[in-house]
Amino acid sequence: MSFSFLEFLKSLVELTTGTYLRQVWGAKPWVDPTLDAIGVILVATFGLLIVLVLIWLERKVIARFQDRIGPNRVGGKYGLLQPVADALKLLTKEIITPSGADKWAYNLAPFLIVITALMMWAVMPFAPGVVGVDLNVGLFYVLAISSVSVVTVLLAGWGSNNKYALLGAFRAVAQMVSYEVPMILSLLIPIILARSMSSVDIVKAQTVPFAIVVPISALIFFISSLAEMGRTPFDLLEAESEIVAGFHIEYSGMKFAMFMLAEYISALFMSGLFTTVFLGGYRFFGLEMIKTASGFALGNLIGLIAFFVKMFVVFVVLVWIRGTLPRFRIDQMMDFNWKFLVPLSLALILVAALVDKALPVGVNDWTRAGVHLVSNVVVGAVTLEILRRNGRKQRTAHEEVRENADIETAAAH
Amino acid sequence: MIEQIIFIVISLFTLMMGWIVVSNNNLFHAALALMASFLGVAGLYVMLDAGFLAMAQLLVYIGAISILIIFAIMLTRRMMQTEESPFNSQPGLAGITAVSVFAVIAFIFWQMREFWPLGAGEGAMPPADKSIILGSVAKLGEYFVSPDAFVLPFEVASVMLLAALIGSIWVAWPKTEDES
Amino acid sequence: MDNQILIDYLPIAVLLGISIFFAVLLPVLSLTLGPKQGAKRNLAPYESGMTAIGEAQRRLPVKFYRIAVLFILFDVDIILLVPWAVTFRKLGLYGLYAMLIFMVIFILGDAWVWKKGVLEWD
Numbered sequence: 001m002s003f004s005f006l007e008f009l010k011s012l013v014e015l016t017t018g019t020y021l022r023q024v025w026g027a028k029p030w031v032d033p034t035l036d037a038i039g040v041i042l043v044a045t046f047g048l049l050i051v052l053v054l055i056w057l058e059r060k061v062i063a064r065f066q067d068r069i070g071p072n073r074v075g076g077k078y079g080l081l082q083p084v085a086d087a088l089k090l091l092t093k094e095i096i097t098p099s100g101a102d103k104w105a106y107n108l109a110p111f112l113i114v115i116t117a118l119m120m121w122a123v124m125p126f127a128p129g130v131v132g133v134d135l136n137v138g139l140f141y142v143l144a145i146s147s148v149s150v151v152t153v154l155l156a157g158w159g160s161n162n163k164y165a166l167l168g169a170f171r172a173v174a175q176m177v178s179y180e181v182p183m184i185l186s187l188l189i190p191i192i193l194a195r196s197m198s199s200v201d202i203v204k205a206q207t208v209p210f211a212i213v214v215p216i217s218a219l220i221f222f223i224s225s226l227a228e229m230g231r232t233p234f235d236l237l238e239a240e241s242e243i244v245a246g247f248h249i250e251y252s253g254m255k256f257a258m259f260m261l262a263e264y265i266s267a268l269f270m271s272g273l274f275t276t277v278f279l280g281g282y283r284f285f286g287l288e289m290i291k292t293a294s295g296f297a298l299g300n301l302i303g304l305i306a307f308f309v310k311m312f313v314v315f316v317v318l319v320w321i322r323g324t325l326p327r328f329r330i331d332q333m334m335d336f337n338w339k340f341l342v343p344l345s346l347a348l349i350l351v352a353a354l355v356d357k358a359l360p361v362g363v364n365d366w367t368r369a370g371v372h373l374v375s376n377v378v379v380g381a382v383t384l385e386i387l388r389r390n391g392r393k394q395r396t397a398h399e400e401v402r403e404n405a406d407i408e409t410a411a412a413h
Numbered sequence: 414m415i416e417q418i419i420f421i422v423i424s425l426f427t428l429m430m431g432w433i434v435v436s437n438n439n440l441f442h443a444a445l446a447l448m449a450s451f452l453g454v455a456g457l458y459v460m461l462d463a464g465f466l467a468m469a470q471l472l473v474y475i476g477a478i479s480i481l482i483i484f485a486i487m488l489t490r491r492m493m494q495t496e497e498s499p500f501n502s503q504p505g506l507a508g509i510t511a512v513s514v515f516a517v518i519a520f521i522f523w524q525m526r527e528f529w530p531l532g533a534g535e536g537a538m539p540p541a542d543k544s545i546i547l548g549s550v551a552k553l554g555e556y557f558v559s560p561d562a563f564v565l566p567f568e569v570a571s572v573m574l575l576a577a578l579i580g581s582i583w584v585a586w587p588k589t590e591d592e593s
Numbered sequence: 594m595d596n597q598i599l600i601d602y603l604p605i606a607v608l609l610g611i612s613i614f615f616a617v618l619l620p621v622l623s624l625t626l627g628p629k630q631g632a633k634r635n636l637a638p639y640e641s642g643m644t645a646i647g648e649a650q651r652r653l654p655v656k657f658y659r660i661a662v663l664f665i666l667f668d669v670d671i672i673l674l675v676p677w678a679v680t681f682r683k684l685g686l687y688g689l690y691a692m693l694i695f696m697v698i699f700i701l702g703d704a705w706v707w708k709k710g711v712l713e714w715d
Binding site: 032033036037039040041043044048090091092093094095096097098099100101107110111112114115118119121122132133135140160161162163164166170173174177178180181184185188191192195196197244249250253254255257258261330331334335338339342343346349350353354356357 | 600601602603604605607608609611612613615616617619620622623624626627628629630633636637638639640651653654657660661663664667668671674675678679680681682683686689692693696700703707712713714715
Binding site: 459464469473476478484485550551560574581586587 | 602652653655657658659661662663664665666668669670672673675676677678679680681683684687688691692694695696698699701702703705706709711
């Protein structure tokens with residue numbers, strides 16, 4: 001097959017350029033690595049550049065929540081170039097290694113955190129057929145890579161030779177490892193439903209989005225990914241009023257920017273993962289499969305757009321939460337995880353397994369989804385009831401203590 | 414050929430990091446090198462087509478055990494920048510252990526000589542089918558709960574986890590009030 | 594390369610390379626573009642404007658260590674659950690029972706931990 005520019009353009013719109021170029025170039029040993037490299041460079045540059053959009057979006061949205069205008073000077077009325085200006089400013093700042101810092105740990109941390117944030121994108125299905133690698137252990141790969149980022153936080157905190165940084169790192173590690181447990185546990189349920197860990201298979205299995213089939217698992221996953229990223233209300237690892245900035249306090253210039261970069265990339269990635277696992281990924285009422293009469297696969301493009309719209313909606317919800325909720329205390333954060341999320345997600349797995357086994361094999365997807373939904377609602381109702389009783393018990397206990405204290409003070413007078 | 418080169422690079426990396434672990438004075442750096450060494454082992458698992466094991470290695474060893482090791486280092490006071498040599502006075506005993514372990518591995522390798530050459534040469538074992546490798550995780554799950562395979566070790570593993578849980582909390586629990 | 598699976602992991606290796614490139618590029622750019630004053634005061638660790646008192650590297654409170662231990666055990670437990678979750682639909686009732694026993698034993702341990710007060714932060 002010879003190269004034709006028109007065909008090339010068509011394949012660009014169809015998002016099948018890789019396949020097309022493979023046909024053109026034929027089976028040569030350098031073809032696969034080259035195509036992989038091009039695709040991966042695209043993904044990595046996308047990851048780095050989208051951060052500029054994300055920062056602008058977050059600042060603008062949060063400003064609106066706080067009844068401000070937000071950036072509005074640099075780059076026109078909407079302040080579109082503000083993040084670019086910020087990035088340029090950070091580039092021209094001095095890079096320092098504080099005295100007494102552990103040079104290896106201090107310099108390795110921003111390096112590793114950017115790598116882990118970028119590496120996670122490898123298994124993200126952007127559109128039908130557009131995915132870095134469709135690993136059979138896809139979700140597990142994401143979890144494994146994201147667990148490495150815990151180490152980088154510890155490196156930064158330890159290497160900085162700063163008390164705030166170390167305190168922030170301790171908190172961060174405790175929080176991240178704790179919330180990893182409910183996160184993986186709640187991911188097990190989509191794995192059970194889809195019978196696969198591959199991200200592509202999970203998207204394909206969602207005739208009904210899993211957020212509707214198992215809403216509580218989706219919620220648990222969302223909450224624990226918030227904590228995993230250290231975003232509000234779980235931002236006590238960088239609580240400004242207590243420990244200034246937490247583990248990245250001693251970083252300046254671009255090294256500081258690398259932490260910010262990684263934070264935004266992984267925030268978007270977690271939105272994307274939530275979209276993929278619970279919101280049906282690139283699926284959009286079957287429109288992602290349509291082809292025109294001439295065999296032109298327009299659906300891929302629709303899928304891509306659907307994926308991005310969903311992902312950005314989830315991201316805006318993240319910002320929304322940041323604009324709404326105050327910060328947890330560390331004991332509340334721990335209690336919420338170990339005494340609420342973990343038992344609940346264990347119970348959910350048991351319920352999901354029992355329900356799934358109770359259904360006959362040949363049941364269609366919709367019935368299955370309905371039964372799962374009902375079981376989830378029941379679990380939710382039971383949980384709420386238990387919480388209510390617990391709350392009442394604590395309240396009465398508290399009131400008794402106060403009454404006793406009142407009596408004592410009255411007696412003392 | 415490329416595979417062999419990758420293998421040699423990864424194993425050299427793993428071994429080098431292992432050497433740093435035992436020879437470095439700074440315990441924190443030793444822990445970092447240990448992590449890198451674990452990463453190399455994960456790479457070897459990938460080369461053995463064991464993707465699941467590689468990810469489990471990353472998740473458990475780098476994400477959890479390394480953290481625990483670093484925490485343990487931080488629990489001990491003044492252990493970070495010791496000037497003492499990291500070697501103790503039993504090189505002879507350690508050498509004998511190492512040599513005997515190596516002898517066992519070499520013996521097993523020799524016993525498997527009918528499968529030589531292990532690479533892609535003539536008479537070598539054929540590479541496993543891709544579908545088998547891709548289905549290996551599901552197969553593992555099946556074997557974990559199948560009475561013909563590993564159900565007993567699987568349940569015993571949960572008892573072991575229970576014992577580890579109780580034991581570790583017991584050890585890390587303050588014995589007297591003022592210690593907390 | 595005759596190994597199919599390694600080809601699967603090729604994009605990941607390439608991505609690793611690209612990520613390393615970017616991760617090195619950013620600080621190097623900053624090093625070349627940024628000023629190099631090297632003022633001693635700039636290098637001092639930040640402590641709300643005061644001169645730092647004492648050593649920064651202090652001992653870790655033991656409760657963090659306990660959380661890490663809990664995490665490892667949960668992690669191992671979940672990793673054993675993952676292959677089961679992948680193949681769950683295909684297994685008979687036996688798969689369910691085996692997992693129930695496994696989970697119950699583990700949950701017993703968690704209940705003990707809860708009762709012991711390990712989960713109380715202060």
